[in-house]
Amino acid sequence: MSADTAEVDRPAPVVPGVARTSGTDGGEIVHPGRDRYHDVVAAHRDAGFEMLADLSAVDYLAHPGRHLPDGVAPARFEVVAVLLSMAQRRRVRVRVQVPEDDPVVASLWDLYRGAEALEREAYDMFGIVFSGHPDLSRILMPEDWEGHPLRKDFGVGRVPVQFKEAPGPR
Amino acid sequence: MTPESRSLLSQETAEGSQEMASRDATAPAELEREVGAVLRLPEGGVVNASDFDVERTDDETMIINMGPQHPSTHGVLRLMMELDGETVLRTKPVIGYLHTGMEKTGEELTYQQGATNVTRMDYLSPLNNELVFALATERLLGIELPPRALWIRMLLSELQRVSSHLMWMATNGMDVGSTTMMIFGFRERELVLAFFEKTTGVRMNHNFIRPGGTAADLPDGWEDDVEVILDNVTVRLDDYDELLTGQPIFRERMEGVGAISAEEAIALSATGPILRSTGVPWDLRRTMPYLAYDEVDFDVIVGTYGDNFDRYAIRLNEIRESVRILRQVLERVPAGDYRVQDKKVTPPPRARIDESMEALIHHFKIFTEGYKVPEGEVYVAVESPRGELGCYLVSDGSSKPYRLHIRAPSFVNLQSLPVMMHGGLVADAVATISSVDPVMGEVDR
C-alpha cells in the first residue's frame, strides 16, 4: 500500500502530488495535508465528485499503528470524507490528519451543503472545529454537555449493575 | 431588531437555548439558497441576492417549536420554525433526543455481537443495518460468501424493504389524515413480520445477518410463506393505489408540496427516494451492486417534480419492484451453505458441539472473546429504504471494532427538510416530514 503505485486499471489521480493509497476494499484513499485539504476536495468536486457521501472522524489515541503513506505524519484525529461520483460510479476517501493540540480543519460546507450536519456531529463527538462552518454547535448531545463522547479518553459511562457474578469481558 | 425580539430568538428552554441567528446576520450565500428555493426557480439556478427584496422586519415573523413530542408519527424530531403567518420561512431541525451512544457501544462489543447494536439504529429495516455491518466486517476479514448466503440476504433485504415501505405508507397515510391506510399498512406488514419471526426468531431487531453469512438457514416451507406474502401484497397494493393515488384530498395535500430540485438534493447529499424523486436515477442496487443485485431484474423508479407525491409514488412502486425481485429470488435461490465455512469466523452448528472438542472451543472463543479482524479501514454502503446506508469501520486488529461509524441516510436527508419546507404552510410540515421518512433511531444513533 505505498503511494504512487501505478496500476493499469486505476483511474488517474484527480490531484497529482497528493499521497494516495489503496484501501482494504480496493477503494481509493487520498491523504492531503491539512492545509491542502479544502483545495483537494474542491478539485475532486470539479472533477465530477458531485456528492459528499459521508464525513466523520476517528480518534487514533489507542490505536496500535495504522498504515499511512510516506510523508504523512500521523496525528491523533483523522477526518474522513467520502466523496461520491455518480457518473463514474466510484468513491474516494479523503483522510486528513488533525492534531490534538490544534483540532481545526477547513469546513466543506461551501463545497457541499450536506456537510453541515455531518461536521456538526464530528464536532460534537470529537471536538474538531471546522472553520467556515455556518453554525458549529452540538447536534446530538444537549447543548450544555461537557466533553466529547467518542474520544477514546471519554469513558462509556457504564453504571455498575449489581449482579452476583464474575465481571464479564467488558 | 428590537431587544425584545432579539431575546426571543435565544430563548432559554428547559433544555438550554437553541439559537437561530437573526435574519440580518444571514450571509448572502445562504440567503440566496433560501430565496432560490424550489417553487420559483425550478432549475435551482444562481440568484443574485440584490434582485430580491430580502429586507424583512423581524417583528413580522415568529418562531414556533414543534416537538419533540408531537402528533406526527415519525419520532422525536423537534422543529424550530420561523413563520410569517402560516408560511414557513426557515426551519431548524433539532435532533439528539434519541441519541443512544451506539457508536461508542459498538467499540465495546465484539464483531459477533455488533449486529445486536447496529440493528437498533434504523428500526424499521433492521436487517439492512446488520447487512451493512456484516459486509464491512467481511471486507476487512477478506472472506467470500457462498452464493446461498448472498441470496438469503437479498431475500431478507427485499422483504425488509417491503415491510419498511408499507410502514411508511401506513404512517404517511395517518399523517395526512387517512387512518384507514394506517390499519391497512400494518395488516400486510404483519404477514412479513410473521415470516421474519419464523425465520429469525423475532419480529424486529433480528440479529440474523452476521459476518460470515446468516445465523441460520431458511426454515422448511419458506417458499410457500413468501408466495403468500407476495400474492397478498400484490393484490392489496392495488387497493392502496386506488385508496390514495386518485383521491383528491390526498393529491392536493401531496402534489407540489415539499418540492426539491436535483441540484439541491445532490448538494445536500440526499439519497434514496428523495434523490430519485427529483429525477436522478441513483440506486445503489443498480449502480454499485452488492450481494447478487446485478443478477436480478428490476427497475429503478424515478420521479419528476421532487415533491411529496413523487416520493409516495416511488415508494409504492418500489414495493412492486421488490415483489418482482422476490419472485426471482424464490425461483433462483441456490442450494448450499448459508454461511462461510471458516471455523474462525462462523460458530459451529449446535449439534457438533456435543461431538467435537474443537467445535466446543471454537464456539466458546467466538462467543466470548470474538474473532480478530485484521487492521484496516473500510467504507461499505447499501441501499436501505431511506437511502445510502454506509458503514465506516476501522479495525485495530483486535476482536472489537476500533471505530464504528454508520452513515445514516435519515441523518443526512433531514438537511433537505428546511429546503422542502421553505415557503410552505405549517400544515404541510407534518406531511413533508413524513415524506422524508426519517427514522430517529438512525438519525441520532
Added chain:
Amino acid sequence: MGLEDLQHNFLTGRIEDLVKWARRNSVWPVTFGLACCAIEMMAVGAADFDISRFGMEVFRASPRQADLMIVAGRVSQKMAPVLRQVYDQMMEPKWVISMGVCASTGGMFNNYAIVQGVDQVVPVDVYAPGCPPSPEMLLHAILTLHEKIRTGAITRRRGAPAGGPEELAGWVPERPDAVRLGTPR
C-alpha cells in the same frame, strides 16, 4: 369535597367499582413512542392486535387528554426533561407503563447517553420487558394495568406516604394467572 371524603360503605363500594370500571375501560394513551418499541406499540394499535377492544385506540397527542403514558423506547439524556414535562402535564389519574427493557432499566445501552430506567424520571406502574416486547406482551402489560386499576384505590395519590391499606406497595393482582385477553368484566 371530593372522593376522598366518602366513607366506605355499601353504596360507596358500588360507586368505587363503577369509577374503576369506567377508568380502566377507556384508558387513553399519550403518543410517547420513542424508538423501536413505538413500532410495536403502533402494531398493537393496528388491526391484528387491536387495543380498540379495550377502548384504547385513541392515542391522544395532547397529554392533557390522556390517562396513560406508555414510554416506548430508550430515553436519552436530552429527552428526559421532555418526558417529565409531558408527564407533569397529564391530569390525575394517570399511569405509566414502561415498555421495553430500555425504558425499564436502560436495556442493552448501559452508557453515557441513556437514562438507566425511566423510573428515575417518572413513577412507573407496570414494566413490560422485551426488546421490543411483542404486541402480546404489551397487551399483557396493559391488562395487568387494568387489573391494577380494578383492585387499587381510586384516591391514591402518587408520592404520598404509604399509609392506608390501599397503597400499592406489595400489590399483586388478585387473579395473576387469569389475565385473559378479552375477558369481560
